[in-house]
Amino acid sequence: MKQILFLTVAWLAVASTTVFAASTTPLVDTNWIKQNSCKPGIVVLDIRNQLDGHSKMDYLRGHIPCAVYSDYMKDGWRAKVNNIPGMLPPLPQIEKLIGSLGIDNNSHVVIYSAGTNALDMGSATRVYWTFKVLGHDDVSILDGGYAAYTTDKANKIQTGMNQPQPKTFVAKFRKDMYPTEADVEKARKSGDILVDNRPNDQYMGVNRTATVKRNGTIPGAKNLPESWLTDNNGGQFRSVAELEKLYKNAGVPLKGEEINFCNTGHWASLGWFVSSEVLGNKQARVYDGSMTEWSADPKLPVEQKIKVD
Template sequence: MTIKRILIGTALAAASGLAFGAESAPALVSPAWVAANACKSGVVVLDIRSPVGGGGNKFTYLRGHVPCAVYSNYKTAGWRVKEKGVPGMLPSVASLNKLIGGLGIDNTAHVVIYAGGGNALDMGSATRVFWTFKVLGDDNVSVMDGGYKAYVAGKHPVKRGAHKLSSAQFSGHLDAALLATEANVEQAIKTGNEKLIDNRPSAQYLGIVKSGADKRAGTLPGASNLPQSWFTVNDGGKFRSAAQLKELYRHAGVPTSGRQINFCNTGHWASLGWFVSYELLGNKQAKVYDGSMTQWSRNPQLPMVTKVKLSQAN
Protein backbone atom coordinates (compact mmCIF):
# COMPACT_ATOMS: atom_id res chain seq x y z
CA MET A 1 0.00 0.00 0.00
CA THR A 2 1.38 3.43 -0.89
CA ILE A 3 1.94 6.20 1.64
CA LYS A 4 -0.69 8.25 -0.18
CA ARG A 5 -3.29 5.53 0.25
CA ILE A 6 -2.43 5.15 3.92
CA LEU A 7 -2.92 8.88 4.49
CA ILE A 8 -6.19 8.88 2.57
CA GLY A 9 -7.42 5.89 4.57
CA THR A 10 -6.52 7.59 7.85
CA ALA A 11 -8.31 10.78 6.79
CA LEU A 12 -11.44 8.85 5.80
CA ALA A 13 -11.43 6.98 9.10
CA ALA A 14 -11.15 10.24 11.03
CA ALA A 15 -13.97 11.80 9.03
CA SER A 16 -16.25 8.81 9.57
CA GLY A 17 -15.66 8.64 13.30
CA LEU A 18 -13.97 5.24 13.26
CA ALA A 19 -11.59 4.22 16.02
CA PHE A 20 -8.00 3.61 14.98
CA GLY A 21 -5.96 0.44 15.36
CA ALA A 22 -2.68 0.23 17.23
CA GLU A 23 -0.61 0.71 14.07
CA SER A 24 -2.63 3.53 12.51
CA ALA A 25 -3.37 6.03 15.31
CA PRO A 26 -2.58 9.49 13.92
CA ALA A 27 -0.51 11.96 15.92
CA LEU A 28 -3.33 14.52 15.80
CA VAL A 29 -7.09 14.07 15.98
CA SER A 30 -9.67 16.83 15.75
CA PRO A 31 -12.04 17.89 18.54
CA ALA A 32 -14.89 16.61 16.35
CA TRP A 33 -13.27 13.17 16.19
CA VAL A 34 -12.84 13.16 19.96
CA ALA A 35 -16.47 14.14 20.50
CA ALA A 36 -17.59 11.26 18.29
CA ASN A 37 -15.27 8.62 19.81
CA ALA A 38 -14.49 9.60 23.42
CA CYS A 39 -16.84 7.07 25.01
CA LYS A 40 -16.27 4.21 22.56
CA SER A 41 -14.74 0.94 23.68
CA GLY A 42 -10.99 0.87 23.17
CA VAL A 43 -10.58 4.65 23.38
CA VAL A 44 -9.34 6.41 26.54
CA VAL A 45 -9.31 10.20 26.53
CA LEU A 46 -6.75 11.64 28.95
CA ASP A 47 -7.23 15.16 30.37
CA ILE A 48 -3.90 16.50 31.67
CA ARG A 49 -4.86 20.12 32.38
CA SER A 50 -3.71 21.76 35.58
CA PRO A 51 -6.26 21.92 38.44
CA VAL A 52 -7.01 25.56 37.62
CA GLY A 53 -7.64 24.86 33.94
CA GLY A 54 -4.47 25.57 32.00
CA GLY A 55 -4.29 27.62 28.83
CA GLY A 56 -6.57 30.39 30.06
CA ASN A 57 -9.62 28.15 30.41
CA LYS A 58 -12.01 29.00 33.23
CA PHE A 59 -13.00 25.38 33.80
CA THR A 60 -11.28 22.81 35.96
CA TYR A 61 -11.67 19.13 35.10
CA LEU A 62 -14.50 18.68 37.60
CA ARG A 63 -16.38 21.68 36.25
CA GLY A 64 -16.10 20.56 32.64
CA HIS A 65 -14.29 17.99 30.53
CA VAL A 66 -14.65 15.79 27.46
CA PRO A 67 -17.22 13.05 28.23
CA CYS A 68 -15.60 9.84 29.51
CA ALA A 69 -12.19 11.55 29.88
CA VAL A 70 -10.04 10.46 32.81
CA TYR A 71 -7.90 13.00 34.62
CA SER A 72 -4.21 13.09 35.48
CA ASN A 73 -2.39 16.21 36.67
CA TYR A 74 0.58 16.78 34.34
CA LYS A 75 2.55 18.62 37.02
CA THR A 76 1.99 16.44 40.06
CA ALA A 77 0.79 12.96 39.02
CA GLY A 78 4.27 11.60 38.29
CA TRP A 79 4.74 12.15 34.57
CA ARG A 80 8.02 13.92 35.39
CA VAL A 81 10.36 13.68 38.40
CA LYS A 82 13.38 15.42 39.88
CA GLU A 83 16.55 13.43 39.37
CA LYS A 84 19.89 14.47 40.88
CA GLY A 85 18.52 17.97 41.35
CA VAL A 86 17.26 18.27 37.76
CA PRO A 87 13.47 18.75 37.53
CA GLY A 88 11.17 17.41 34.84
CA MET A 89 13.03 14.18 34.07
CA LEU A 90 11.51 11.01 32.66
CA PRO A 91 10.54 8.63 35.53
CA SER A 92 11.43 4.96 35.59
CA VAL A 93 9.51 2.60 33.33
CA ALA A 94 8.11 0.84 36.40
CA SER A 95 6.75 4.11 37.81
CA LEU A 96 5.15 5.05 34.51
CA ASN A 97 3.62 1.61 34.07
CA LYS A 98 2.00 1.97 37.49
CA LEU A 99 0.79 5.52 36.75
CA ILE A 100 -0.71 4.66 33.38
CA GLY A 101 -2.25 1.39 34.51
CA GLY A 102 -3.78 3.18 37.48
CA LEU A 103 -5.67 5.43 35.08
CA GLY A 104 -7.33 2.38 33.52
CA ILE A 105 -5.12 2.34 30.43
CA ASP A 106 -3.79 -0.94 29.09
CA ASN A 107 -1.64 -1.70 26.05
CA THR A 108 -4.63 -2.10 23.74
CA ALA A 109 -6.22 1.32 24.37
CA HIS A 110 -6.09 4.17 21.89
CA VAL A 111 -5.08 7.03 24.19
CA VAL A 112 -6.07 10.57 23.19
CA ILE A 113 -4.36 13.30 25.22
CA TYR A 114 -5.53 16.87 25.57
CA ALA A 115 -4.22 19.98 27.30
CA GLY A 116 -5.93 23.34 27.83
CA GLY A 117 -5.00 24.61 24.36
CA GLY A 118 -4.38 28.24 25.23
CA ASN A 119 -0.91 28.45 23.70
CA ALA A 120 2.07 26.41 22.51
CA LEU A 121 3.45 26.17 26.04
CA ASP A 122 0.19 24.55 27.09
CA MET A 123 0.23 22.11 24.16
CA GLY A 124 3.71 21.10 25.26
CA SER A 125 2.05 19.29 28.18
CA ALA A 126 0.18 17.08 25.72
CA THR A 127 3.21 16.45 23.50
CA ARG A 128 5.38 15.63 26.52
CA VAL A 129 2.91 12.97 27.71
CA PHE A 130 2.55 11.78 24.08
CA TRP A 131 6.36 11.44 23.87
CA THR A 132 6.34 9.54 27.16
CA PHE A 133 3.93 6.95 25.72
CA LYS A 134 6.10 6.67 22.62
CA VAL A 135 9.24 6.21 24.74
CA LEU A 136 7.40 3.35 26.44
CA GLY A 137 6.85 1.72 23.05
CA ASP A 138 3.16 2.59 22.75
CA ASP A 139 2.28 3.90 19.28
CA ASN A 140 -1.49 3.88 19.79
CA VAL A 141 -1.64 7.45 21.07
CA SER A 142 -2.85 10.81 19.73
CA VAL A 143 -3.09 14.48 20.73
CA MET A 144 -6.31 16.46 20.35
CA ASP A 145 -5.43 19.39 18.10
CA GLY A 146 -6.33 22.73 19.69
CA GLY A 147 -6.83 21.26 23.14
CA TYR A 148 -9.86 21.77 25.35
CA LYS A 149 -10.21 25.38 24.22
CA ALA A 150 -10.88 24.25 20.63
CA TYR A 151 -13.18 21.49 21.85
CA VAL A 152 -15.37 23.96 23.76
CA ALA A 153 -15.26 26.45 20.88
CA GLY A 154 -16.69 23.72 18.66
CA LYS A 155 -19.67 23.44 21.02
CA HIS A 156 -19.02 19.76 21.61
CA PRO A 157 -20.62 18.06 24.64
CA VAL A 158 -19.05 18.61 28.04
CA LYS A 159 -19.47 16.61 31.25
CA ARG A 160 -19.02 17.64 34.88
CA GLY A 161 -17.68 15.62 37.79
CA ALA A 162 -15.13 12.82 37.70
CA HIS A 163 -14.92 9.83 35.41
CA LYS A 164 -12.72 6.96 36.53
CA LEU A 165 -11.82 3.60 35.04
CA SER A 166 -10.85 0.42 36.85
CA SER A 167 -7.11 -0.09 37.13
CA ALA A 168 -5.54 -1.93 34.22
CA GLN A 169 -2.24 -3.60 33.41
CA PHE A 170 0.12 -1.47 31.32
CA SER A 171 3.52 -2.79 30.34
CA GLY A 172 5.92 -0.45 28.60
CA HIS A 173 9.57 -0.76 27.67
CA LEU A 174 12.14 1.97 27.10
CA ASP A 175 12.71 2.97 23.47
CA ALA A 176 16.09 4.64 23.84
CA ALA A 177 16.04 5.72 20.18
CA LEU A 178 13.73 8.62 21.13
CA LEU A 179 15.80 9.77 24.09
CA ALA A 180 19.05 11.75 24.04
CA THR A 181 21.33 11.79 27.07
CA GLU A 182 23.98 14.28 28.16
CA ALA A 183 26.61 11.95 26.71
CA ASN A 184 24.74 11.85 23.37
CA VAL A 185 24.74 15.65 23.26
CA GLU A 186 28.47 15.81 24.03
CA GLN A 187 29.11 13.43 21.15
CA ALA A 188 26.87 15.46 18.83
CA ILE A 189 28.84 18.62 19.61
CA LYS A 190 32.17 16.89 19.00
CA THR A 191 31.23 15.15 15.76
CA GLY A 192 28.51 17.38 14.29
CA ASN A 193 26.63 14.23 13.26
CA GLU A 194 23.37 15.29 14.88
CA LYS A 195 21.61 18.62 14.48
CA LEU A 196 21.00 20.40 17.79
CA ILE A 197 17.72 22.34 17.92
CA ASP A 198 16.96 24.82 20.70
CA ASN A 199 13.18 25.10 21.06
CA ARG A 200 13.27 27.88 23.65
CA PRO A 201 12.27 31.51 22.98
CA SER A 202 14.95 33.45 21.10
CA ALA A 203 15.86 35.56 24.15
CA GLN A 204 16.90 32.42 26.02
CA TYR A 205 18.69 31.01 23.00
CA LEU A 206 20.70 34.24 22.64
CA GLY A 207 21.50 34.35 26.35
CA ILE A 208 19.62 37.59 27.00
CA VAL A 209 17.20 35.82 29.34
CA LYS A 210 17.96 32.83 31.56
CA SER A 211 15.45 30.38 32.95
CA GLY A 212 15.44 30.20 36.74
CA ALA A 213 16.10 26.48 36.48
CA ASP A 214 19.33 26.97 34.48
CA LYS A 215 22.70 27.73 36.06
CA ARG A 216 24.16 29.53 33.03
CA ALA A 217 22.74 31.59 30.19
CA GLY A 218 23.18 30.64 26.55
CA THR A 219 22.77 27.63 24.31
CA LEU A 220 24.61 24.55 23.06
CA PRO A 221 27.49 25.10 20.61
CA GLY A 222 26.27 24.77 17.02
CA ALA A 223 22.57 24.78 17.95
CA SER A 224 19.91 26.42 15.79
CA ASN A 225 16.91 28.19 17.26
CA LEU A 226 13.38 27.07 16.41
CA PRO A 227 11.14 28.66 19.08
CA GLN A 228 8.21 26.69 20.44
CA SER A 229 5.72 29.45 19.63
CA TRP A 230 6.30 28.95 15.88
CA PHE A 231 4.72 25.50 15.86
CA THR A 232 1.14 26.57 16.51
CA VAL A 233 -1.10 29.11 14.79
CA ASN A 234 -0.59 32.50 16.49
CA ASP A 235 1.02 30.69 19.43
CA GLY A 236 -2.36 29.06 20.15
CA GLY A 237 -3.41 25.45 20.58
CA LYS A 238 -3.76 24.41 16.92
CA PHE A 239 -0.70 23.07 15.13
CA ARG A 240 0.38 24.64 11.85
CA SER A 241 0.12 22.75 8.57
CA ALA A 242 3.07 20.69 7.37
CA ALA A 243 3.63 23.19 4.54
CA GLN A 244 3.90 26.12 6.97
CA LEU A 245 6.13 24.14 9.32
CA LYS A 246 8.52 23.31 6.48
CA GLU A 247 8.73 27.02 5.62
CA LEU A 248 9.59 27.86 9.22
CA TYR A 249 12.23 25.14 9.37
CA ARG A 250 13.83 26.56 6.23
CA HIS A 251 13.77 30.05 7.73
CA ALA A 252 15.50 28.77 10.87
CA GLY A 253 18.07 26.82 8.85
CA VAL A 254 16.92 23.52 10.31
CA PRO A 255 16.59 20.43 8.07
CA THR A 256 13.38 18.40 8.19
CA SER A 257 15.24 15.10 7.97
CA GLY A 258 18.29 13.49 9.50
CA ARG A 259 19.49 12.98 13.06
CA GLN A 260 18.25 15.69 15.40
CA ILE A 261 18.24 16.43 19.12
CA ASN A 262 15.56 18.81 20.39
CA PHE A 263 16.22 20.56 23.69
CA CYS A 264 14.91 23.42 25.83
CA ASN A 265 15.24 23.96 29.60
CA THR A 266 13.59 20.83 31.02
CA GLY A 267 12.33 18.85 28.01
CA HIS A 268 8.84 20.40 27.82
CA TRP A 269 9.17 22.73 24.83
CA ALA A 270 11.58 20.20 23.30
CA SER A 271 8.74 17.68 23.16
CA LEU A 272 6.84 20.15 20.94
CA GLY A 273 9.81 20.40 18.59
CA TRP A 274 10.20 16.63 18.58
CA PHE A 275 6.45 16.11 17.97
CA VAL A 276 6.50 18.42 14.97
CA SER A 277 9.66 16.90 13.50
CA TYR A 278 9.00 13.23 14.29
CA GLU A 279 5.24 13.08 13.81
CA LEU A 280 4.05 15.98 11.65
CA LEU A 281 7.06 16.12 9.32
CA GLY A 282 7.94 12.43 9.47
CA ASN A 283 11.55 12.63 10.65
CA LYS A 284 11.96 9.40 12.61
CA GLN A 285 15.52 10.32 13.61
CA ALA A 286 14.45 13.11 15.98
CA LYS A 287 15.08 12.81 19.72
CA VAL A 288 14.45 14.75 22.93
CA TYR A 289 17.28 15.69 25.28
CA ASP A 290 15.36 15.09 28.49
CA GLY A 291 17.64 16.99 30.89
CA SER A 292 18.10 19.86 28.42
CA MET A 293 19.78 23.10 29.52
CA THR A 294 18.88 22.70 33.19
CA GLN A 295 20.98 19.55 33.36
CA TRP A 296 23.69 20.72 30.94
CA SER A 297 24.25 24.15 32.54
CA ARG A 298 24.95 22.61 35.97
CA ASN A 299 28.29 21.22 34.82
CA PRO A 300 30.73 24.13 34.33
CA GLN A 301 32.99 21.86 32.28
CA LEU A 302 30.39 21.52 29.52
CA PRO A 303 30.55 24.15 26.76
CA MET A 304 27.88 26.79 26.20
CA VAL A 305 27.58 29.74 23.85
CA THR A 306 26.23 33.16 24.85
CA LYS A 307 25.44 34.95 21.61
CA VAL A 308 24.58 38.30 23.20
CA LYS A 309 26.80 39.46 26.06
CA LEU A 310 25.43 42.48 27.87
CA SER A 311 27.63 44.80 29.91
CA GLN A 312 27.37 44.54 33.69
CA ALA A 313 26.78 48.27 34.10
CA ASN A 314 23.28 49.35 35.16
Protein backbone atom coordinates in the same frame (compact mmCIF):
# COMPACT_ATOMS: atom_id res chain seq x y z
CA MET B 1 -17.71 -25.75 6.68
CA LYS B 2 -17.67 -24.72 10.36
CA GLN B 3 -13.87 -24.68 10.33
CA ILE B 4 -13.83 -22.39 7.26
CA LEU B 5 -16.37 -20.08 8.91
CA PHE B 6 -14.31 -19.98 12.12
CA LEU B 7 -11.13 -19.14 10.22
CA THR B 8 -12.93 -16.40 8.29
CA VAL B 9 -14.27 -14.81 11.48
CA ALA B 10 -10.83 -15.03 13.12
CA TRP B 11 -9.17 -13.42 10.10
CA LEU B 12 -11.71 -10.59 10.10
CA ALA B 13 -11.10 -9.97 13.80
CA VAL B 14 -7.35 -9.72 13.25
CA ALA B 15 -7.82 -7.56 10.17
CA SER B 16 -10.11 -5.12 11.99
CA THR B 17 -7.60 -4.83 14.85
CA THR B 18 -4.81 -4.16 12.38
CA VAL B 19 -6.80 -1.48 10.59
CA PHE B 20 -7.61 0.21 13.91
CA ALA B 21 -3.95 0.27 14.97
CA ALA B 22 -2.84 1.53 11.57
CA SER B 23 -5.44 4.30 11.69
CA THR B 24 -3.92 5.86 14.82
CA THR B 25 -2.65 9.31 13.88
CA PRO B 26 -0.54 11.75 15.93
CA LEU B 27 -3.29 14.38 15.75
CA VAL B 28 -7.06 13.96 15.88
CA ASP B 29 -9.67 16.69 15.47
CA THR B 30 -12.86 17.48 17.37
CA ASN B 31 -15.03 15.49 14.95
CA TRP B 32 -12.96 12.39 15.68
CA ILE B 33 -13.14 12.90 19.43
CA LYS B 34 -16.94 13.36 19.33
CA GLN B 35 -17.34 10.03 17.56
CA ASN B 36 -14.82 8.03 19.57
CA SER B 37 -14.30 9.37 23.11
CA CYS B 38 -16.50 6.76 24.79
CA LYS B 39 -15.63 3.74 22.67
CA PRO B 40 -14.07 0.66 24.29
CA GLY B 41 -10.29 0.58 24.06
CA ILE B 42 -9.99 4.37 23.85
CA VAL B 43 -8.86 6.40 26.86
CA VAL B 44 -9.21 10.16 26.55
CA LEU B 45 -6.81 11.84 28.95
CA ASP B 46 -7.46 15.38 30.24
CA ILE B 47 -4.15 16.81 31.52
CA ARG B 48 -5.12 20.45 32.15
CA ASN B 49 -2.89 21.97 34.81
CA GLN B 50 -1.46 25.14 36.31
CA LEU B 51 0.71 25.84 33.26
CA ASP B 52 -2.44 26.58 31.28
CA GLY B 53 -4.21 28.19 34.25
CA HIS B 54 -6.40 25.18 35.03
CA SER B 55 -6.83 22.53 37.69
CA LYS B 56 -8.86 19.47 38.56
CA MET B 57 -11.78 21.77 39.41
CA ASP B 58 -12.00 22.81 35.76
CA TYR B 59 -12.18 19.15 34.78
CA LEU B 60 -14.98 18.55 37.29
CA ARG B 61 -16.92 21.53 35.92
CA GLY B 62 -16.69 20.22 32.39
CA HIS B 63 -14.73 17.83 30.18
CA ILE B 64 -15.00 15.74 27.04
CA PRO B 65 -17.38 12.79 27.66
CA CYS B 66 -15.67 9.74 29.21
CA ALA B 67 -12.33 11.57 29.66
CA VAL B 68 -10.25 10.70 32.73
CA TYR B 69 -8.15 13.27 34.55
CA SER B 70 -4.48 13.50 35.41
CA ASP B 71 -2.71 16.71 36.41
CA TYR B 72 0.41 16.98 34.23
CA MET B 73 2.27 19.06 36.82
CA LYS B 74 1.31 17.23 40.01
CA ASP B 75 0.59 13.57 39.31
CA GLY B 76 4.06 12.25 38.52
CA TRP B 77 4.53 12.57 34.78
CA ARG B 78 7.93 14.07 35.52
CA ALA B 79 10.39 13.61 38.37
CA LYS B 80 13.64 14.88 39.83
CA VAL B 81 16.38 12.45 38.77
CA ASN B 82 20.02 12.97 39.81
CA ASN B 83 18.96 16.40 41.07
CA ILE B 84 17.63 17.40 37.62
CA PRO B 85 13.92 18.34 37.70
CA GLY B 86 11.33 17.44 35.10
CA MET B 87 12.89 14.18 33.94
CA LEU B 88 11.25 10.95 32.82
CA PRO B 89 10.35 9.13 36.07
CA PRO B 90 11.71 5.67 36.94
CA LEU B 91 9.83 3.06 34.94
CA PRO B 92 7.95 1.41 37.85
CA GLN B 93 6.66 4.83 38.92
CA ILE B 94 5.40 5.89 35.49
CA GLU B 95 3.95 2.43 34.78
CA LYS B 96 1.91 2.65 37.98
CA LEU B 97 0.63 6.12 37.09
CA ILE B 98 -0.43 5.09 33.60
CA GLY B 99 -2.09 1.90 34.80
CA SER B 100 -4.04 3.81 37.46
CA LEU B 101 -5.68 5.80 34.65
CA GLY B 102 -7.25 2.68 33.16
CA ILE B 103 -4.59 2.43 30.44
CA ASP B 104 -2.97 -0.83 29.41
CA ASN B 105 -0.80 -1.78 26.45
CA ASN B 106 -3.86 -2.23 24.23
CA SER B 107 -5.36 1.21 24.89
CA HIS B 108 -5.53 4.01 22.33
CA VAL B 109 -4.68 7.07 24.42
CA VAL B 110 -5.89 10.49 23.25
CA ILE B 111 -4.41 13.43 25.17
CA TYR B 112 -5.72 16.94 25.47
CA SER B 113 -4.62 20.08 27.31
CA ALA B 114 -6.41 23.42 27.51
CA GLY B 115 -5.38 24.43 23.99
CA THR B 116 -4.58 28.06 24.82
CA ASN B 117 -1.00 28.38 23.56
CA ALA B 118 2.16 26.53 22.58
CA LEU B 119 3.26 26.26 26.21
CA ASP B 120 0.24 24.24 27.26
CA MET B 121 0.24 22.18 24.06
CA GLY B 122 3.72 21.24 25.22
CA SER B 123 2.05 19.45 28.13
CA ALA B 124 0.24 17.24 25.63
CA THR B 125 3.34 16.60 23.51
CA ARG B 126 5.40 15.79 26.60
CA VAL B 127 2.91 13.14 27.73
CA TYR B 128 2.66 11.87 24.13
CA TRP B 129 6.47 11.61 23.96
CA THR B 130 6.48 9.78 27.29
CA PHE B 131 4.18 7.10 25.88
CA LYS B 132 6.36 6.78 22.78
CA VAL B 133 9.56 6.42 24.82
CA LEU B 134 7.81 3.75 26.87
CA GLY B 135 7.10 1.79 23.69
CA HIS B 136 3.42 2.68 23.32
CA ASP B 137 2.59 3.84 19.79
CA ASP B 138 -1.21 3.89 20.04
CA VAL B 139 -1.39 7.51 21.19
CA SER B 140 -2.76 10.77 19.75
CA ILE B 141 -3.23 14.44 20.66
CA LEU B 142 -6.42 16.45 20.22
CA ASP B 143 -5.35 19.33 17.98
CA GLY B 144 -6.45 22.59 19.59
CA GLY B 145 -7.13 20.93 22.95
CA TYR B 146 -10.23 21.57 25.03
CA ALA B 147 -10.57 25.09 23.60
CA ALA B 148 -11.13 23.66 20.11
CA TYR B 149 -13.70 21.17 21.42
CA THR B 150 -15.74 23.82 23.25
CA THR B 151 -15.74 26.23 20.29
CA ASP B 152 -18.76 24.33 19.00
CA LYS B 153 -21.45 24.88 21.65
CA ALA B 154 -23.31 21.84 20.35
CA ASN B 155 -20.54 19.51 21.57
CA LYS B 156 -21.52 17.57 24.67
CA ILE B 157 -19.82 18.41 27.97
CA GLN B 158 -19.67 15.98 30.86
CA THR B 159 -19.29 17.07 34.49
CA GLY B 160 -18.06 15.27 37.57
CA MET B 161 -15.38 12.60 37.91
CA ASN B 162 -14.82 9.56 35.72
CA GLN B 163 -13.09 7.04 37.96
CA PRO B 164 -11.06 4.63 35.80
CA GLN B 165 -10.66 0.96 36.55
CA PRO B 166 -6.91 0.42 37.16
CA LYS B 167 -5.08 -1.73 34.63
CA THR B 168 -1.56 -3.00 34.11
CA PHE B 169 0.76 -1.08 31.80
CA VAL B 170 4.17 -2.53 31.00
CA ALA B 171 6.80 -0.19 29.56
CA LYS B 172 9.21 -1.21 26.82
CA PHE B 173 11.78 1.54 27.15
CA ARG B 174 13.18 2.79 23.85
CA LYS B 175 16.75 3.69 24.70
CA ASP B 176 17.35 4.88 21.15
CA MET B 177 14.80 7.68 21.70
CA TYR B 178 16.49 8.90 24.86
CA PRO B 179 19.88 10.58 24.27
CA THR B 180 21.99 11.20 27.35
CA GLU B 181 24.25 14.16 28.06
CA ALA B 182 27.14 12.16 26.60
CA ASP B 183 25.12 11.36 23.47
CA VAL B 184 24.37 15.05 22.97
CA GLU B 185 28.04 16.00 23.33
CA LYS B 186 28.95 13.31 20.79
CA ALA B 187 26.27 14.58 18.41
CA ARG B 188 27.53 18.16 18.84
CA LYS B 189 31.08 17.16 17.96
CA SER B 190 29.79 15.18 14.96
CA GLY B 191 27.91 18.17 13.60
CA ASP B 192 24.44 16.71 14.05
CA ILE B 193 21.57 19.17 14.16
CA LEU B 194 20.77 20.43 17.65
CA VAL B 195 17.55 22.44 17.97
CA ASP B 196 16.94 24.83 20.86
CA ASN B 197 13.15 25.22 21.17
CA ARG B 198 13.31 27.94 23.81
CA PRO B 199 12.36 31.59 23.24
CA ASN B 200 15.03 33.58 21.41
CA ASP B 201 16.10 35.61 24.47
CA GLN B 202 17.08 32.41 26.27
CA TYR B 203 18.77 30.97 23.19
CA MET B 204 20.81 34.16 22.76
CA GLY B 205 21.84 34.12 26.41
CA VAL B 206 20.12 37.35 27.41
CA ASN B 207 17.92 35.58 29.98
CA ARG B 208 17.71 32.19 31.63
CA THR B 209 15.28 30.32 33.86
CA ALA B 210 15.90 29.49 37.51
CA THR B 211 16.89 25.88 36.80
CA VAL B 212 19.60 26.79 34.27
CA LYS B 213 23.03 27.60 35.72
CA ARG B 214 24.62 29.44 32.77
CA ASN B 215 23.21 31.76 30.14
CA GLY B 216 23.30 30.63 26.52
CA THR B 217 22.81 27.54 24.43
CA ILE B 218 24.66 24.43 23.32
CA PRO B 219 27.28 25.60 20.79
CA GLY B 220 26.13 25.17 17.20
CA ALA B 221 22.44 24.78 18.05
CA LYS B 222 19.76 26.27 15.83
CA ASN B 223 16.89 28.23 17.37
CA LEU B 224 13.33 27.22 16.51
CA PRO B 225 11.17 28.82 19.24
CA GLU B 226 8.20 26.88 20.54
CA SER B 227 5.83 29.74 19.77
CA TRP B 228 6.50 29.30 16.03
CA LEU B 229 5.06 25.79 15.96
CA THR B 230 1.40 26.51 16.67
CA ASP B 231 -0.86 28.86 14.76
CA ASN B 232 -0.30 32.36 16.15
CA ASN B 233 1.12 30.73 19.31
CA GLY B 234 -2.30 29.19 19.96
CA GLY B 235 -3.48 25.65 20.57
CA GLN B 236 -3.54 24.29 17.02
CA PHE B 237 -0.50 23.12 15.11
CA ARG B 238 0.53 24.92 11.94
CA SER B 239 0.14 23.27 8.55
CA VAL B 240 2.98 21.22 7.08
CA ALA B 241 3.60 23.90 4.43
CA GLU B 242 3.91 26.63 7.07
CA LEU B 243 6.16 24.51 9.25
CA GLU B 244 8.46 23.69 6.35
CA LYS B 245 8.94 27.41 5.68
CA LEU B 246 9.71 28.08 9.33
CA TYR B 247 12.19 25.21 9.51
CA LYS B 248 13.95 26.55 6.43
CA ASN B 249 14.12 30.01 7.97
CA ALA B 250 15.59 28.57 11.17
CA GLY B 251 18.14 26.51 9.25
CA VAL B 252 16.74 23.21 10.51
CA PRO B 253 16.68 20.37 7.92
CA LEU B 254 13.51 18.34 7.53
CA LYS B 255 15.44 15.06 7.61
CA GLY B 256 18.44 13.61 9.41
CA GLU B 257 19.74 13.30 12.97
CA GLU B 258 18.17 15.94 15.21
CA ILE B 259 18.17 16.49 18.96
CA ASN B 260 15.63 18.90 20.45
CA PHE B 261 16.24 20.56 23.79
CA CYS B 262 14.97 23.44 25.93
CA ASN B 263 15.26 24.01 29.68
CA THR B 264 13.70 20.82 31.07
CA GLY B 265 12.36 18.89 28.06
CA HIS B 266 8.89 20.46 27.89
CA TRP B 267 9.20 22.79 24.88
CA ALA B 268 11.64 20.28 23.36
CA SER B 269 8.83 17.71 23.23
CA LEU B 270 6.81 20.20 21.17
CA GLY B 271 9.70 20.63 18.74
CA TRP B 272 10.23 16.89 18.59
CA PHE B 273 6.53 16.26 17.98
CA VAL B 274 6.47 18.61 15.01
CA SER B 275 9.69 17.21 13.54
CA SER B 276 8.96 13.53 14.14
CA GLU B 277 5.20 13.17 14.09
CA VAL B 278 4.00 16.04 11.87
CA LEU B 279 6.90 16.37 9.42
CA GLY B 280 7.97 12.72 9.59
CA ASN B 281 11.62 12.97 10.65
CA LYS B 282 11.93 9.81 12.73
CA GLN B 283 15.57 10.63 13.49
CA ALA B 284 14.49 13.48 15.78
CA ARG B 285 14.93 12.92 19.53
CA VAL B 286 14.44 14.79 22.82
CA TYR B 287 17.29 15.58 25.21
CA ASP B 288 15.39 15.19 28.47
CA GLY B 289 17.91 16.93 30.74
CA SER B 290 18.17 19.87 28.31
CA MET B 291 19.90 23.08 29.43
CA THR B 292 19.23 22.40 33.11
CA GLU B 293 21.46 19.32 33.02
CA TRP B 294 23.88 20.65 30.39
CA SER B 295 24.58 23.99 32.10
CA ALA B 296 25.17 22.29 35.46
CA ASP B 297 28.21 20.42 34.10
CA PRO B 298 31.17 22.86 34.02
CA LYS B 299 33.02 20.61 31.59
CA LEU B 300 30.44 21.22 28.88
CA PRO B 301 30.55 24.36 26.71
CA VAL B 302 27.79 26.98 26.60
CA GLU B 303 27.60 29.62 23.88
CA GLN B 304 26.32 33.04 24.97
CA LYS B 305 25.67 35.06 21.85
CA ILE B 306 24.82 38.30 23.67
CA LYS B 307 26.48 39.16 26.98
CA VAL B 308 24.56 41.54 29.17
CA ASP B 309 26.43 43.31 31.97
